[in-house]
Structures are given as C-alpha cells and as structure tokens.
Amino acid sequence: MEAVRLGWAGGAPELRVAKDMAGRGLVTTVSSGAGTATVVGWVGSFRDRVAGAHRLLDAFARPGTVPRPPSGDYAAVLAYRDRILLMRDESARIPLFYRESDGRVTAVSTSARRLGDGAELERRYFCRYLTGNMAQQHTELTPFTGVHRILGGEVVELSRTGRLSGRVPPRVPAVREPSPPASGGRLPGAAAKDLRRALEDAVARRLGTMTACHVSGGTDSTSVALLAARVLAAEGGGPGDLVLLSGCFGGGELAGERPYLDEAVEEIRRHAPAARPVIVDAGDVADFDDFRHHAGSSDEPHAHAFRAPFWSRLHAAAAELGCDTLLTGCGADPVVDANPFHLHRLARTGRLRQLSRQAHAWAQGSERGVREIVQAYVMRPALPLAAERIGMLARRGSVLGGLGVFGRPPWLRSGFARAHGYRAAGVAETRFVFGRAPEQSLYDAANYLAAPDPLSWHRARQDGYFLSHPFLDREVIALMRHLPAEATFCPGRPKAVLREAMADLLPARIHDRAVKIPFNELYARGLRAHGDELVDLCRSARHPLVEEMFDVETLCRAVREARLGMGDAYSWDRVNSSLALVMWLEGLVSAGS
Template structure:
C-alpha cells in the first residue's frame, strides 16, 4: 500500500503522498524553513499529528545530530536542503522500503511491491520468512531483489541526490526511555498503571475504538481509555467498544466475561457505544485467497484475517480513527520465564531449581518440561529442535518447532539460499545472548502482527495501536526484579494489582482464557480441500522450486486432523500464505 513515495531522479528528491490517506489523517505533511516532513502514522500523539511531524522535522534539523526517536507508530521522510532522512519507530508498525543500487537510492516507498515492480524475487527473503512468523518485520530483506527494508528504530541518511551516507539502528539510538518520576512511595503496580495510562492517552484520537474480549489485557486498555475520555467529555461518547461474540461452541464461554467487561466500562463512561459483532459464521481461512494474495508481502497470519476484517469494518462504519488492542500484555507484563535461564547462566542452580519447581506446580507442567523450555531451549535452540524432530518421526508435523526446516521446504532450495543462516539469525533474535531481554523485542513482533490493519487503512481510516507495547511500558517492566512480577498461580499479577480499582471481580480473578482454537479447526474442516487444491494448482515457478507441494498438502491434512501443535501449524499457515501470495504475483492480482 503506497502511502508515500520519494523519487531521486535529479538534483532534488520528489515526494508524493496518497491523497485519500492524507485526507483521513493517516499521512501528515508539514513544511518549515528547514524542510518538509511526511509522516505516515503518528509521532508523539495521535490527536496532534501535525505537531508530531513538526517536532520530528525540528529535532533532526541540525546535521549530525541524532536525538532519540519519539514514541509513536510511524514511518517518516524528512527532506532538508542538503540531505534526506528516513525514520521508523522502534515498534516498526508502519513499513518503509528503499530501492538501492550501487550505493545510491533510486526511490523510497511504504510499499515493497511499488518498488519491486517486475524485478526478480529475492529467494533469501523467503528462507528468512519461512523460519517463523516474526521474520518479516526485523529482516532487512524484502521479497524483491534490490529492495531493502528500513528497520525498526533505524535512521537512514541520504544525500539530496539519493547517495547513501549512513544508517544508525536502535542498538545505538536509545528510543523511548524510562518513565518519569512518580509520587513518593509509589510501588511497581502504580508505576505500571501510570505508564499504561500515558500509553493509552498518546493513542486517543477523535473517536476511539477499543477491542474488548473479556480478558484482563483488553479490558484494562478499554477502562483506561474510558476514564480519560470521560474526564474530557463527561460521558465518553466518543469511545466504541468492539467485540466479536460467539453464541455456540467453546468460545461461547467467553460471553459472560465480555458482558462484565462492557458493564465495567459503562460505569466509567456511560456514553460508550458497544458494538458486538456476531462471529459464529466466521472461520479462519475464509476468503483465504483474497486475504493472503492481496498483500504487499507474504502475510503469515492471513488465515485469521476474516475475524479481524469484520471487526475493522464495524469500527470504520462508526468513523473511528484509532483502534486500541490488548496485544502484547502476556510477554510484557507477565513474569518473565527466561529468568530461569539467567539464574542457570549465572551459576545459581539451586535457586533456578527452586523457581522451576514453583513454576511447575503453578502451571501443571513437569519440572523437566519447565527446565527444557526455559533453560535448555534458549541455550541450544536449534539443537533442541532437531533432537525433538528425531523423537517425533512418523508425521510431517511431528516435532516441527520454530526454526528447523519444514519437511516441505526442499533441501536444495534451503541450501542454495541460506536457510541455515536464516534459522540461526531467527533463533538469535528470539533468544539472543540474554533471552530474558530478547523476549521483549521478539514479543513486539509476535504479539501484534497487523499487516491486515495496514492494508485496510485507506478504507478504514485507522491503524491498530497497542499500548502494552509502548516503549515506556516495556522499559518500565524490564527494570523490575523477577520477584515483583512472579506470583505462582496468578499470571499478570502486577497488572491485576495496577488495575485493581477498575477491573470487575470476574475478570480480575480469572487466570485462563479459552483459546481461539475452534475457529481454526472449523476453518480447516471447511476449507482444507480448498487449501490443498490451491497448492496443487500453484503455477508460480518459485513455488515448485521451493516446496514439495505433496508434503505441504499432507501437512494440511495432518493439521486438519489435529496432529502437531501451534508451532507446526504456524509453519503451515505461513507456507500456505506464501503459495497464495506468489500466485497473486503471477496473475497480477496483488
């Protein structure tokens, strides 16, 4: 989706922005004596996007001065007289790509497809993509040869004619920063409450939708938004509560919690508009060819797009300009399980064993399972997965984890295009040298994949935004010791403490949610034959060069029977999305 494009074909760059997105406030362009800034998304505050764009332009006006990037969901191009800066925030929600050859950038765009055109594809990208669902946002490669991604938290400086000068990443630029001071005697729960409230406040637009599922996370965001809007408006009439409701099956068990959440928000903001969308007729993989094929690059979570599309459409009809979710709370505000790895690495084996036993009792897992998942696997991720695969021979999906080569990815293609290097890079990203720190970076990409929001933005008028993944919230939680966040048998204990005065009792005390497995299983039952036919009829040359389509079809059949687990099903979903995306390229539909 081409929100902006910069071309370098003369002495000065030429900037073009999408007029319809500019009218809806999704692209903001400001000019000053120093230059021009075009910002897709928002920097600083959703409500005053022009002020955020002007602040970016002023902050980077002095050559050689690289200040911390502000909080926001944005990609920006800053045009000065003697240089051009390309920026993305650390959370990397809004894409930005460059087309480069010979050290010179020819064009910049928010669309890889726009820059790629009819150029050849980049096979290394597809190896990177197939290592896991987090690969896309933090990999420099794009699907098209010669087109590179500007990374999250990165500042790229070009000359006025497009000559590449330098790139600075978030490893050297401190983005976000810790929260400001709180009142004397404030505890961690109060700090979290303040940081989360400020994260919500930054994301409030003219009319705000909050996704509410009846869980602790989304309900907390909706309650804070209701309090803030009620304080401004009196009744919170510009708040929309958006929920998908199931009347039958396992997910019907979530309905009492959803009703309780809506009533709790109404107590804070009587004028709120609940929009409850019946979702019984929605299944994963509905219209899969459209959702997976009509995308700028392969979308691993396209199978879940039908549910989110229905909710997005309801919010768009009411004129919402922001949609807030509870995505990211699980890894950010819950006790960090890789604390066990840290204890083992520092030689505190007795304390590690004690904490592993406590976690085992609280989770129902065996101590060995806890240690294997949170100590052994982070230390030796690839070796652990390969051993697991050997122990689960007999099916295509048995033992297939995050990184190891799926059997349907042909060995010769994987060897020729760097799959081994890709799986090593992905495992380092997920676990890193300090897995307890890498968890937060990985969670940012895993918890909130929203290419669907990006693709639908021109018609909907909003992007999704995720307060729990705000840099201030993440940085604050990073600083807390493990004993503050870990309460056996009580997940997200600190969040419950922070929201104790607002969360209704039923939601505050619940410790588990019904998983979203039923729509997935129903979708495979309904569309399994169709998915297999899509694979069999695939004609893009790269599909047959890359995949053993017979094995991929067998993997779909096994997933349909419930064989495997969420990790292996993710690998199937991503591969199916890639097959459909390549067919879209071949036929010119995407």
C-alpha cells in the same frame, strides 16, 4: 499499500502523498524554515499529529546529530535543504522501504511491492521468512532484490540527489541486572503503580477523536478499555468518543466468553456511560475464509492471514462508525506477564539453588513438571536448533511430529534450503528470539509477534485508521525490561503485576480469571471447511517458485494432518506461513496476468 512515495526527477527529489490518506489524517505533512516532514501515522500523541511532526522535523534539523527517534507509530521522510532522512519508530508498526542500486536510492515507498515491481525475487528472504512467523519484519531483506527495509528505530540518511550517506542502526536497550527486592516486600506494589502509570500514558497518547477499543472480556483488552474510558471521562468526552468493539460467538467453545464480555462492557460504561457497545456477530466466521484474497494481495507474505476474516469483520464495523484509531490488548501476554527466561539468567550466572527453587515454583504454578520447565526456559534457549532436531527425531511418523519454530519444515526442499541459506537464517532467527540474554530478547521478539499489524496496514486506506497497542508502547516495555522476577511472578496467577495495577478497576470475575478460551475452534473450523480447497490451491499454484521451494505433496499432507488435529501450535504456525507464501506468490502471478 503506498501512502508515500519519494522519487527523483532531473536529480531533484519529488514526494507524492496519497491524498485520500492525508485527508483522513493518516499522513501528515508539515514545513518550516528547516525543511519538510511527511509522517505516516503519528509522533508523540495521536491527537496532536501536526505538532508531533513539527517536533520530529526540529529534532533532526541539526546536521551531524541523530537523536533517538521519539515514540509513536510512524514512518517518516524528512527533507532538509542539504539531506533527506528516512526513519521509523522503534515499534515499527508502519512500513518503509527504499530501492537502491550502486549506492544510490532510486525510490522510497511504504510499499515493497510497488518498489519491487518487475524485480527479481530475493530467495534468501523466503528462507528467513520460513524460519518463523515474525522473521520478515525485523530484517532488512524484503521479497524483492534491491529493495531494503528500514528497520524499527533506524535512521537512513540520503543526499538530496539520493546518494546513500549512512544508516544509523536501532539503538540497543541497555541490559542491566534487575534490582534486588525492596525491603518489606514493597517492590511488587511499586511495580504495579509504575505499570499503571505507564499504561495510562500509553493509552492517552493513542486516543483519537473517535476511539474504538477491542474488548474480548479478557484482562488485557478490558484494562485498555477501562483506562481509555477514565481518560475520556476526565476530559469530559461526549457521546461517540468511545466505541467498545467485540466479536460475539453464539455457539461452540467461544460462546463461553460472552458473560465475561458483557461484564467488561458494563464496567467500562460505568466509567464512561456514553461509550457505545458494538457487538459484531462472528458466529459464521472461520479461519481461512477467502484465504486467496487475504494472503494474496498483501504487500509481503502475511503469516497470520488465516485469521484475517475475523479481524476484518471487526475492522469494518469500526470503519463504518468513523473511528480514527482502534486500541487492542495485544502484547500483554509476553510483555507484562512474568518473564520465565529469568531462569536462564540464574543458570548462566551459576545461581543453581535459586534456579531449582524458582523452577519448582514455576512448575507448581503452571501445572507442569520441573523437567519441562527447565527444558523450555533453560536448555532450549541455550541450544534451540539442537533441541528441535532431537524433538523431530523423537516424534517421527508424521509430517508435523516434533516440528518446532526454527527447524526446516519437511516440505521445504533441502536443495533450496542449502542454496539460499536456510540454516544461517535459522541461526540468525534463534539469536534474535533468544539472544545472549533471552530474558531481554523476549521483549524484542514480542514486539513483532504479538500484534496482527500487516492486516491493519493493508486495510488502513479503506478503514481510515491504524491499530495501536498500548502494551507494546516503548515506555511500557522499558519498564518491564528492568523489573526483577520478584515483582512480576506469582505462582498460579498469570500477569500478576497487571492484575494488581488494575485491581481497583477490573471486575472481580475478570480480575481473577486465569485462563481464556483460545481461538482453536476457529482454526479447526476453518481447516474443516477449507482444507480441501487449500490442498487444491497448493497443487494448482502457477508461480514457478512454489515448485522450486516446496515439495507440494508433503505440504498438502501437513495440511491434512493439521485438519485432523495433529501437531501443535508451533507446527501449525509453520503450515500457516507456508500456505500464506504460496497464496502470496499466486497473487504476484494474478497481478501480472
């Protein structure tokens, strides 16, 4: 989707903005004596988009200084008298790309597909994409040769004629040893207060004129909606300011979520009586419904396109009501839960007694063995590719047996993988996911994995809003990065610090629940309904890269195994992303025919 496009005519820059998106507040343009700023999304506060755009323009107006990009969900083009700056916020929710040749940028757009029209496909990108379902969003590579991604938190400087002057990379957060527990054991309580304050601020920054909150009955989404209700109530919000958006299932396992959902809505309305519950019937939705459309028309391959039917139905309901922002609880699981990779920190710093004691506590709290805990959070981050290779050797006999996150899936042709750097891509991806300090890299990876944003971006023009995720707010993540394990870990009680932070608001039934029903039923139903269709789509794929890249029959066998319930979440993710890539390539063929 192209919200903004920058080009050059006669050596002078020309900026075009999608008028319908500007009219709905999705794009904001401001000018001053220093220059002009065009912002897709919002800077600082959603409600104060014009002021935020002015602050961004002023912050970067002085040549030679590049401050840290402010918080928000945005991509921006700043045109000054002597230079042009391209940037995105650190969370990287809104895409931005540029096409470059011989050191000169010829076009800038929020759509890689528009910039890459007619360009050769970049095969290295597909190897990187296939190493994991977050891989394409945090690397410069795009599917098109010569088209580059601006990374989250990065600032790219151009001359007025488009000459590439420099790139200021994203700032790496300082990693420091967590503080020891405060005397008297008061640190966990202090951490809960800090988290509550950070979440309240994150929610307040994202509230719009009419805000929808996705409410599932879980701790995370209910917390966000409760905080939104309290902020709006304190402001004297009127009817229609808050919509409580939920998907409801009349049968199957997911029907068991309805009592929690009803209790969450009741408690939220106690704080904001004017809040409007909107319960969307999703009983007939299955994963992979209309998969060709959802996966084939996106700007880039979208690994989570299989889940698009459910989210699309909820998005459409919010759009019909005129909501201008939708808040979710996405990101809470990796961000505010206890960080298990602190065990890796204990191992590499030689604190083996503490490692043994805490590994036993983790095992007891999660009903797993100590060996399994150590293997997952100490050994695997140290040798991820070797661990996956051993797992595949130990569980031979099926396509999905032992297939993890980074190893080459059997249906990816070995010749293609060797020729286009799959192993190097796998190594780079493991370094991103685990890094030198896995307990810190966890938060960077969570930012790209937790939120289903490609669908939100793809639908933004028709819906009139973007999704936003308070748990992935920069300040929330910064707080959680520096909390010691003692402040967040309570055996058998996931997200203990969040539960304590919200103890006065969450209903007891939701506050105390430790397990939420997953969406596995939706996935199984989708494969039962569409498995044969997916196999046929793979076999009939017309794009030549599909045959060059994949052993199609092996991929089809993997689909059939997943349909039978074989494999696990890791291997299913590999199947889903590969299917999405096949459909995306077919979308290129259809668009060109």
